[in-house]
Amino acid sequence: MKSLIIKKFTDLKEIISNFDYNSKVKNFDLPLDYYDTEIPDIKDDEVLIKIGACAVCHTELDEIEGRITPMKLPVIPGHQIVGKIIKTGKNVKKLKESDRVGVGWINSACGKCRYCRNGLENLCADFIATGKDVNGGYAEYAKVKENYAALIPDSFSDEEASPLLCAGAVGYRSLKLTGITNGLNLGFLGFGASNHLVLQIATALYPDSKLFVFARSSNERAIAKKLGAFWTGDTADTPPEKINAIIDTTPVWKPIADILQHLAPAGRLVINNIRKENYDIEYLKNIDYARDLWMEKEIKSVANVTFNDIKEVIEIAYKFNIKPQIEIYSLSDANNAILDIKNRKINGSKVLKIS
Secondary structure, eight states, rough: OEEEOOOOOHHHHHHHHHHTSSOOOOTTTSSSSEEEEEOOOTTTTEEEEEEEEOOHHHHHHHHHHHHHHSSSBBOOOOOOOEEEEEEETHHHOOOOTTEEEEEEEHHHEOOOOOOHHHOOEEEEEEEEETTTOOOSSBSEEEEGGGOOOEEEEETSSSHHGGGGGTTHHHHHHHHHHHHHOOTTTTTEEEEEETTHOOOOOOOHHHTTSSSEEOOOOOOHHHHHHHHHEEEEEOTSOOOOSEEEEEEOOOOOSHHHHHGGGEEEEEEEEEEESOOOOTTEEEEGOOOOOOITTTTTOEEEEEEEEHHHHHHHHHHHHHHHTOOOOEEEEEGGHHHHHHHHHHHHOOOEEEEEEEO
16 A cells, blocks of 8 residues: 655754755655555454545654654554545444544553543553554555544545544643633634634634634634634734633744733643644743742643544534635645645645545
8 A cells, every 4th residue: 555654753944944845856855755565454353444534733743853752663654544444353343344434643542541441541551642653544544443433424524524533632632621611711822733623612612702812824813813713913912811721732832931921810721732842942931930820820731632532522523513724635745744834834734635
């Protein structure tokens, strides 16, 4: 089968500064290598999926640039997979051939530890991540255990559904972790693939809340306004009101140092990142305790997703007809999608159309 793999860790900034990735010239330093690999064999509790689409996530940049460890290479990345089941293991009971399913970052967990028993399998020490610990969706086929494949409603195309599997699911988990209730002010720091979906979810679930968007790009701010944001501004701008909770999806630290002062007392900043890039970490020295953290403000991280997060966000998106804004790339153009994200050329969710 056709697939793209991460073969080695790569400095994307160096590629961008030295290589015209829009040219047709092949370059061995591109982050993803094209390979023909074997169609995976499935076990008794697994299903084989012919992939229709796989959305591109900023986490793939973290993988490529070596920020996520431990990570064994080579691996096929991609963890927002949508496709049809073409084969089932003999012990598969809930799914059948021709079912259309989605696979997210959570590929499996132990199911036995105290975290798994309490619905927190995202914190399981044996958490297995799709596209990191096992091969993912930048390919024509993928496999997964039956219990981690979510049915996709017919109202979504493959390309529309795929961003829900991570951008939507981890964004929805972030929204839950804010502790927000209807009528409280909610902020979004960064407005890419995840937060443009979460804003739509928040509008549906908390119709009386004012939504504030901090984004560097005027295009991102325009999209936020179109989707119903009460206020938009640059990451260094001052909003007209204090904010009860803010979801951060930026890859760096400076916006964190800028944003904390805008939290209301008892406000919470939820950081929706697997990793932060550390080149600007010195900006954290600008945090002033009395101004930025006192009055019981707090910072909380988001780790992975549970399978229930995926199922719930699909149900919410279906109920309220929430769909992502998407840019479609072919599988062979995956390097362009990766480098566009690195270059902050973001307009909603980037999706690879596989078949």
